[in-house]
Structure formats: structure tokens, C-alpha cells
Amino acid sequence: MSTSVAPTLKKTALNATHRALKAKMVDFGGWDMPVEYPGNGGGLIAEHMAVRTGVGLFDVSHMGEIQFRGPNAMDTVQYLTMNDVTKLKDGQAHYSALLTPQGTFVDDILVHRLGQNDWLLVVNAGTKDKDYAWIRQQVGSRPGAHVSDYSPHYSQIAVQGPRAVETLQKLTKVDLAAIKNYWFTWGTVAGIPNVLIARTGYSGEDGFEVYTPSDEATTVKMWDALMDAGSEFAIRPCGLGARNTLRLEAGMSLYGHEIGEEINALEPGLDRFLKIDKGDFIGRDALLAVRDSGGPKRKVIGLEMVDRGIGRDGYPVLDLEGKEIGVVTSGSPAPFLKTNIAMALVPAEVAASGSDVLVQVRANQVRAKQVPIPFYKRAKK
Incomplete structure (x- = not known):
């Protein structure tokens, strides 16, 4: 008689921190992640309201980071994604997606331009391995672009809410007010050097996503420093439950829901991110056919x-x-x-x-x- 063994869940560097905070943990795409923190008068609604009115802190270290380098990196990212990367300047990011030849979604992503020959794509946790395999398959015939999965090397913490700037500013000399929405820079935060600070998020509020080395000591140091800095604004740790209700209020699409491999890129209302006339990219021909036959x-x-x-x-x-x-x-x-x-x-x-x-x-x-x-x-x- 064979017995099936449950797969071991992956853990972020903050797993012990979440458990010490008595978070309710769930299996999320193979990761052991907090869905909410019920203690201390908390829970999903309190977390949601903290982000809308003050500041909240999310562990999003389960997200994937895929880097493109080389003289053909920009052209390759342009061919793989639906937005127009030629419009990005160094230090700028935008929302985009990887599409199938049928014009449906492999995944939605954030594209960051580190330099003309250096690009960072942030992808969803549950689809990271699929995305990376898909990218490698497409890039195989395009010399001059070296693709690496850097996900194991990054922890990512999101500081979101109207008090996010004041919270993070306590920990860095970087002028955060000077970072425009969907731009990023590098700096020392909480004594940790070479932190990527991006004015992005998935809550509908102002805020930042900070990327640190993924070792536990560094990641916990950043988390604890942010919790301490935000204490005067009643900062709350926030789980996946509040992340979902916040993004829904803000009308943001979620992979496997508004977007997926059965939904084409003209259907979810993401037209402002779909640059169908930018030139050749994967999925363009199929989308042109849909557009020219009367639309989705x-x-x-x-x-x-x-x-x-x-x-x-x-x-x-x-x-x-x-x-x-x-x-x-x-x-x-x-x-x-x-x-x-x-x-x-x-x-x-x-x-x-x-x-x-x-x-x-x-x-x-x-x-x-x-x-x-x-x-x-x-x-x-």
C-alpha cells in the first residue's frame, strides 16, 4: 500500500516571524504564507483599514524575480511582453504581461529597467516556475539575452498606505518624495546597503516595495525596523486576505481570476497597458485578429x-x-x-x-x- 506524502511548503525568511505573531498560515501556491493576523484586535478587516488609513506591512518574498542581461535584453523583453519597454527610462517600471501566441495570459508582471542591458521582471509566486520555463523556451532562439532566476536571492517587503512614506523615510537618507510612482532607486535602508526601493504596490494606495538579500537575518532586520518605524501610525502586519480585498477594491486583476490562459488580453480592461501597435510581440497577431473582427x-x-x-x-x-x-x-x-x-x-x-x-x-x-x-x-x- 502506497502512502502519499504531502509536499513540503516553501517558506520565506519571515516564516518564524509570522508564526511568532500568531498569523493564520495557509498553503498559497506551494508557499506557507500568512492569510491574516487575528491577534491584538486584528484580522483581515483591521489590516485592510490600516492600509487605507495608515500603513500596513506585507511579506511578498514569495514573488519571483527574473533578470535579463545582455546587448539584446531590451529587444527580448519587448518581444516577450505586451507593454512598450522602449518608453521606460533607467529606474522606471511598468505593469505588463507575458502572453501566449493565442493572446492569452502566461502571467501578469512588473518590468523594471535597471539599464538598457539589464531588466528585472517580477512575476507571481504560483506561476514563477512556469513563467521561467516559458521565458527560457522563447529566449532560446534569441542570442544576446542572458536570463536568470534571481528569486531565491531576494526578499520583498511591501509598505503600503498613506503613511508609508513617513514610515520608510525614518530608515533611509534617500529622498522618498522624489521617487515618482512606478519608479525605483537603490539605497541604504535600516542600515542595510543596496536595497532596491520601488514606489509600487498592489493595494491601490501609495507605498513602496523594498527588496533585500533573502537571508533571514537581513530580512527580519528590515521587517522589525519597518514595524518599529510605523508604530506611531498604528502599523499592522497584513496577510494575503487583506492583500486580496485591497486589490479588489482598487480593481486590480489577479492571475487565475480576471486574467489567465483562457482569457485574452483585450477582455480584462487592461487596454492602457497593451501596446498592440508597438511592433512584433508574442500574441500580437491573435489580438489583432480579435480587434479587427469587432473586438473581444x-x-x-x-x-x-x-x-x-x-x-x-x-x-x-x-x-x-x-x-x-x-x-x-x-x-x-x-x-x-x-x-x-x-x-x-x-x-x-x-x-x-x-x-x-x-x-x-x-x-x-x-x-x-x-x-x-x-x-x-x-x-x-
Whole structure:
């Protein structure tokens, strides 16, 4: 009789820190990660509200980092991704995606230009190995670009919220106010040299993602210094639960939900990141065919529940006659907005009509109205 052995979960350098904080841990894409910190009056809602009104701290060290170097690095990244990297300057980043030849998603990514011959792509944790294999497969026929998986060498901590600048500024002489959104620099933080400081995040708030060497001592030193620096702003450690509700309020797509290998790049409403006329890239021909044949057949829409009920991921979406027409891709209560929201993939004509729909919530058909995405936008300073 054979017995199956559960696979060993990967751990970030902060795993012991999360456990000491009595975090609720879950298997997330093969990683042992905190979903929330219930102690000290905490939990998902308190964490979400801390990021919206003060500052929160996330361990995102499970994310993947893939580096491109060499004289053909820029052209290779341009060919592999849907945004236009020729518009980036040294020290600038943008949101993009790796696409299949069918124009669907391998993964969504952040692209950082370290230099013309030096690029860093940040990819999702659960898809990192697949992404790296895909990239290696494509790059094999393109000399002059050397690709390396640097994921094991980086820890990544996200400081997010309106008090993020004040929190991080205590720990560095780098002028953080001078770093524009989606730009980055290098500096000493909390006495740790050569830290990459990027004004990016996945919460809909201002904030930074800091990249340090991945050894436990350095990573814990950074985490503890940030927690201490943010204590006057009631900083909270935040788990994957709040990360998800924050990104949903901000209308940000999630791999396996709004984007995936069955969804083409014209469907999720990411048009501002898709530079279809930039020249040749993987997936372009398929997307041109879709565009030239009248556009995508489906679109991602925003929903706010009118009746009582929560439209969860995977719930069917119906028209007002009760016919199934689509599916909820992401849905949950919105703690800051104090309503129930969802994103759903529906026929393009339904999206264009703006009409109400029904969501099948267990035995009940719950009415929802279409609303613009993002649901939440932080106020401009």
C-alpha cells in the first residue's frame, strides 16, 4: 500500500516571524504564507483599514524575480511582453504581461529597467516556475539575452498606505518624495546597503516595495525596523486576505481570476497597458485578429451587489431572465467601501449595455448593478 506524502511548503525568511505573531498560515501556491493576523484586535478587516488609513506591512518574498542581461535584453523583453519597454527610462517600471501566441495570459508582471542591458521582471509566486520555463523556451532562439532566476536571492517587503512614506523615510537618507510612482532607486535602508526601493504596490494606495538579500537575518532586520518605524501610525502586519480585498477594491486583476490562459488580453480592461501597435510581440497577431473582427466577445465588468448577498469567485452570473451568461472572477465584501463588490466576465454586449445582472449566490439570485472599475481610487494629494 502506497502512502502519499504531502509536499513540503516553501517558506520565506519571515516564516518564524509570522508564526511568532500568531498569523493564520495557509498553503498559497506551494508557499506557507500568512492569510491574516487575528491577534491584538486584528484580522483581515483591521489590516485592510490600516492600509487605507495608515500603513500596513506585507511579506511578498514569495514573488519571483527574473533578470535579463545582455546587448539584446531590451529587444527580448519587448518581444516577450505586451507593454512598450522602449518608453521606460533607467529606474522606471511598468505593469505588463507575458502572453501566449493565442493572446492569452502566461502571467501578469512588473518590468523594471535597471539599464538598457539589464531588466528585472517580477512575476507571481504560483506561476514563477512556469513563467521561467516559458521565458527560457522563447529566449532560446534569441542570442544576446542572458536570463536568470534571481528569486531565491531576494526578499520583498511591501509598505503600503498613506503613511508609508513617513514610515520608510525614518530608515533611509534617500529622498522618498522624489521617487515618482512606478519608479525605483537603490539605497541604504535600516542600515542595510543596496536595497532596491520601488514606489509600487498592489493595494491601490501609495507605498513602496523594498527588496533585500533573502537571508533571514537581513530580512527580519528590515521587517522589525519597518514595524518599529510605523508604530506611531498604528502599523499592522497584513496577510494575503487583506492583500486580496485591497486589490479588489482598487480593481486590480489577479492571475487565475480576471486574467489567465483562457482569457485574452483585450477582455480584462487592461487596454492602457497593451501596446498592440508597438511592433512584433508574442500574441500580437491573435489580438489583432480579435480587434479587427469587432473586438473581444467578453469583457470584465465591475459589480456592486444591490440585494443582500456576496458574489464570490466562481459564482454564475445571470441575466434578469435567469439565463446564465458569465461568471464572477473575484468577489468579496469591500471593507473600506462598506459594500459587496465583484468583478465578472460577461458577454461584451452585456458590458456595453450597463444593465443590471443577477448573481447566483447559493440558492438565491442576487441582483447586482454594473459600476466602474476601479471601485476605489485614493485621493490625489
